[in-house]
Amino acid sequence: MIFKETKLNDAWIIIPEKREDIRGFFARTFCCEEFNKHALDATFVQCNTSFNKRKGTIRGMHYQAPPYEEIKLVRCTWGAIYDVIIDLRPESATYKQWVGVELNQQNLKSIYIPAGVAHGFQTLADNSEVFYQMSEFYHPEYARSVRWSDPVFNIEWPLPDIIISEKDSTHPDFRS
Numbered sequence: 001m002i003f004k005e006t007k008l009n010d011a012w013i014i015i016p017e018k019r020e021d022i023r024g025f026f027a028r029t030f031c032c033e034e035f036n037k038h039a040l041d042a043t044f045v046q047c048n049t050s051f052n053k054r055k056g057t058i059r060g061m062h063y064q065a066p067p068y069e070e071i072k073l074v075r076c077t078w079g080a081i082y083d084v085i086i087d088l089r090p091e092s093a094t095y096k097q098w099v100g101v102e103l104n105q106q107n108l109k110s111i112y113i114p115a116g117v118a119h120g121f122q123t124l125a126d127n128s129e130v131f132y133q134m135s136e137f138y139h140p141e142y143a144r145s146v147r148w149s150d151p152v153f154n155i156e157w158p159l160p161d162i163i164i165s166e167k168d169s170t171h172p173d174f175r176s
Contacts, residue, residue: 010114044133060120069115070136079128080104089116147171
């Protein structure tokens, strides 16, 4: 596996190394030992799947507040997404900055999202499926979000036509 740092502190893109032959390929997408070599917490207690029918769907930008902050490892298992993370850690040198990366079924990339960082995505293809591993159990009373279109972050989404839930579209402006 190849670990590539992003411009956000402690956030990584993980790229599996495919072993291909006439049958297809084999690739390791997670290894606790390799995560530990990069000083990344690899303790995941919950896995979720998100299925998205339509291209242009936006989900996010979600995170959990202390004391239930969560690390996420996210991969697109079918279709394609533009995955976005925003650093919401006031003590971080990359506070309020964002990174976007395409995850899809061909590139097999994952994104490692540290605690205190909001996460969301826009689907780039119909019928896209996203697989999440989380380091913390879901606590609805600690669930938080920032609006996908908040001018504080000025995220550049790839598709202009969007589908979004009412809940995700109505979050107030971010306040630091």
